Amino acid sequence: MIKSLPAGSDFLFIICLKKLLLLKPMEEPLSQQYSETEKHRIFHTEFMPHINSMHNFAYRLTLDADDASDLVQDTYLKAYRFIDSFQQGTNAKAWLFRILKNSFINDYRKKSKEPSKVDYQEVETYYNSDDVNRQITPDLRVEALQDMIGDEISNALNSLDVDFRTVIILCDLEGFKYDEMAKILDIPIGTVRSRLHRARNLLKEKLTDYARKMGYKNT
């Protein structure tokens, strides 16, 4: 690090780096200066415990075990590098997930050929329309789900557009709240809500297809 520079320029330098890496801190806090011992303590006691969730998230984003490991490693190294912008007592898991998501967009999404444009205009329109209340509930039964003992649900999830996949993972697997998801994804809470709604319906459609293939008749 650039220990010899005065505190002011050190701070500016960090701001510039953050902009370069699209790593805005969650609450734009004033960076603090942790001692080396504190850094290590925070890293090991607050960051490392989330590594399994982080890896699972990375795998569901990249759909490749090696890419997932690379992404997780990059994320943890970045987290350590920018540890001064992490405020103790705030949600470390959400902070880490946000860095991982940004790294994925910057470094991995470009590489993959996956088209990831979701028509959000359509999503909002859909959500705000009257269809919401008389929604066509897919003819999917709980018994059919109980028979899905293989990879059906995993394949169904993976087949969703990455933006839809992401909100399902954040909400249903990781238990993040609307405001946390909004910060992780840099989108308004209303968009989180409508994206989740649409994602759940798309997932149900996929599962309904599987159920039909398994021989479950409608109703």
Next chain:
Amino acid sequence: MPKLPDSSKTFNCREMLQKILDGDATPEQQQQFKVHMEECMPCYKGYELEMAIKALLQKKCNGHGAPPDLIEKIKNKISHITPH
């Protein structure tokens, strides 16, 4: 849309179900929904189905934790960034 006896607000079934699923409902709203489900079949069925999907997701889509060698690798790299 049915009205809740102890509330002047109309009870929007789909909206409330989503709030519950998304983990955004207050304990009070959860309780209201529980009571409501007993007399609203679409809500009861919808809730059952959505919870079954959630359970299946948690059971089947959570298995890609970090390999032990990755954990060691990261710890190693960190310990070498700043000499102790």
